[in-house]
Amino acid sequence: MDEQVQQTRNRRLPREVREREILAAAIRVFSANGYHNASMDEISSLAGVSKPMIYSYLGAKEDLFTICIRREAHKLVASIGREIPTEAAPDIQLWHGLLGALRFIGEHRDSWRVLHRQAQSQGQPFVGEIAQLREQAIGLVAGLLTAAAEHRQLDGDATEALQALAAALVGATESIADWWLDHPETSARKLASWLMNMVWMGFGDLVQGSVWTPPPASDTA
Amino acid sequence: MDEQVQQTRNRRLPREVREREILAAAIRVFSANGYHNASMDEISSLAGVSKPMIYSYLGAKEDLFTICIRREAHKLVASIGREIPTEAAPDIQLWHGLLGALRFIGEHRDSWRVLHRQAQSQGQPFVGEIAQLREQAIGLVAGLLTAAAEHRQLDGDATEALQALAAALVGATESIADWWLDHPETSARKLASWLMNMVWMGFGDLVQGSVWTPPPASDTA
Known part of the structure; x- marks a missing residue:
């Protein structure tokens, strides 16, 4: 590596580390107190x-909040995309997408509360x-559902239905994650398998007693 | 009817009518402009x-907004409850609940946008x-799902799952209704049947080509 570039990186490293610490503290304070009651003093002291x-590196409270939202939203969407095995069967793909989303949320409850x-x-x-984050997530799910239905002839109506249901599924995931904030003892895996049973098996099957079973935990998830 | 009561009602009628007109105008203005940009001048002129x-009858803009939210939320929850035939099979009950919610939203798009x-x-x-409105809706759906699974032995886990899935289903309905705001050409019936197919049949069945079919429109819905 070019020596000058290396030096520049080294000089910048402490600032990056500090920025990460500031943002980690900001997420905790915003999550606990809400935006209006969060104080820069508390963020400063925690970080x-x-x-x-803080002002010089990242700006005022509003800037900090915006950066937190963008950063955590990006991490959430990335963690979903990363978990999906694109060559697997549609139910396995969906399972990993849901599990990826819920695991991220479970491991970053402060981020989720803020988002x-x-x-x-x-x-x-x-x-x-x-709204932009949701659009990305809906697009991801719609792509997955469309691929799952690929071998069937989809008319315009079915294509539209899959778009609408992708929005519904994202809303269902958000809502169950919201429920989770008040029931934190449930595991991400359990929550994802409930959701998978609702949207993959359907209540009709559930009422009959048949269930969709995720692959073993030790194996793929 | 007691004559004095009758007279009192007659005297009060104009105020009630005016209040309704003010609130109808308020919903339209809040929906179109948002809370902050809504002006009392515009509400006054439209009503x-x-x-x-307006100030004397219902209060300032914040009061008007609160009244609108409570009133529309109450109407929405009532319209869901009213549509559910409590003696019917679980899928029919769920179908009518979803359809009741989406029809109300379709007929009161301004209310939904505000809510x-x-x-x-x-x-x-x-x-x-x-949040209170959501709790009510989730409780309604959880009751319905629990009744649907009544003949099966539900352990604590299953009861918790039904609570979580009720939250998920409410989130799915909200999210598909949100999608609908941007795709208004779709009918409430079509949207409810898509949703019903996702949560009753499940994508597993949909991918296989089997579908849940709502009862004929002319008959019960």
């Missing part, structure tokens, strides 16, 4: 970084950021 | 009621009002 340095409960309730521009 | 009279998109984005106390 161990002075307020002037889902607090960003939504702060109006623009935060609501717009969240 | 044909003077601003001082779902705008109240959510205005923070407290409006978010709290919406």
Whole structure:
């Protein structure tokens, strides 16, 4: 590596580390107190970084909130995409997508609380950021459902139905993750398998007693 | 009817009518402009009621918004409950519940836009009002699912699963109704039958080509 580039990177490293620490502290404070009641003093104290340095590196509270939302939303969508084995059967793909989403949410409850409960309730521009995240997630699911139905002749109506159901499935996942915040003892795997049973087997089958079973935990998930 | 009561009602009627007109105008203005950009002047002009009279009857803009949310939320939940034939088979009950919700939303798109998109984005106390509405809807669906699974032995886990899935189903309905705002040409019946196919049949059956068919439109819905 070019020596000058190497030096530049080394000089920048502490700032990157500090920014990560500031953002980690910000997520915790926003999650616990909400946007309006979050104080820069608390973020500064939790991160161990002075307020002037936070302003200089990342900006004011609104900027910090926007950066947190974008960053966590990006991580969430990336963690879903990363988990999907694109060569597997559709149910296995969907299972891994749901599990990836719920695992991320379970491991980053503060992020989810900020994304889902607090960003939504702060109006623009935060609501717009969240709408973009949802569009990405819906697109991902719609692609998966369309691929699953690939061997069937889909008319325009079916294509539209899959788009609408992708939105429904994203809404179902958000809503069950929201329920999870109040029932944290349930595991991501259990939650994903409930959801999978609803959307893959359907209540009709569930009422009859047949269930969709995820692959063994030790194996693929 | 007692003559004095009758006279009192007659005297009160104009105020009730005016209040209805004010609230109908408020919903339209809030839906079109959002809470912050909605002006009392516009509501007053659309309702044909003077601003001082609006303040005297219903209060300031915040009061008007709160009343609108409570009233529309109550109407939505009532319209779901009213549509469910409690003696019918579980799938028919669920079908009518979904259809009742989506029909109300389709016929009151301004109300839905205010409830779902705008109240959510205005923070407290409006978010709290919406959370209560969701709790009611989730309780309704959980009761229905529990009744559907009644003949099976449900352990604690299954009971919890039904609660979580009731939340998921409400989230799915909200999300598909949100999608509908951007695709208004689709009918409530079509949307409800897509949703029913996802949650009753499941994608597993859909991929195989089997579908859940709603009862004839002319008959029960």
